[in-house]
Amino acid sequence: MPQLTVSFSHIDVHDDADNWPNGTGEIYYDLLISNQSIVSRPSNNPQNVDSGGVILINEQRTLNRPNNDPNAFVKINGWVSEADDFLSGGDDRAGGFEHIHNAGNGWGVGTHDARLRGDGLDVTVHYNISVVQDSGL
Numbered sequence: 546m547p548q549l550t551v552s553f554s555h556i557d558v559h560d561d562a563d564n565w566p567n568g569t570g571e572i573y574y575d576l577l578i579s580n581q582s583i584v585s586r587p588s589n590n591p592q593n594v595d596s597g598g599v600i601l602i603n604e605q606r607t608l609n610r611p612n613n614d615p616n617a618f619v620k621i622n623g624w625v626s627e628a629d630d631f632l633s634g635g636d637d638r639a640g641g642f643e644h645i646h647n648a649g650n651g652w653g654v655g656t657h658d659a660r661l662r663g664d665g666l667d668v669t670v671h672y673n674i675s676v677v678q679d680s681g682l
């Protein structure tokens with residue numbers, strides 16, 4: 546059965562939604578395949594990143610590609626937020642994305658960007674989908 550590899554590569558942080566006096570933002574996120582979390586950071590253990598920084602992820606999963614079901618699809622989704630405390634008005638949420646890939650778009654093979662902007666937080670999630678060649682076994 547043909548397989549697909551989904552690789553979450555990195556998140557570009559264009560604006561971390563924390564200005565003076567806080568240098569870096571506290572970024573937390575969840576990246577999922579068909580609603581199953583693949584890689585995440587919790588809000589109580591965020592990654593400190595300033596504007597212009599990059600969060601390296603390099604996490605991948607290989608899944609069976611449904612062969613004959615015309616209604617089959619793979620959903621890639623996720624969201625990114627930035628932690629603040631109550632004094633600064635609560636967390637900033639860039640929002641989420643949801644991409645549907647199916648036979649009609651070639652199963653999304655190639656690179657994908659999801660730009661998320663909200664509450665002053667501005668990020669791009671990068672992922673890639675590739676085909677694992679059938680070994681013929």
Ligand SMILES: [Ca+2]
Binds near residue numbers: 564567570
């Ligand atoms: Ca900052």
Ligand SMILES: [Ca+2]
Binds near residue numbers: 562563570628637
């Ligand atoms: Ca903030």
Ligand SMILES: [Ca+2]
Binds near residue numbers: 563567569627628
């Ligand atoms: Ca913060």
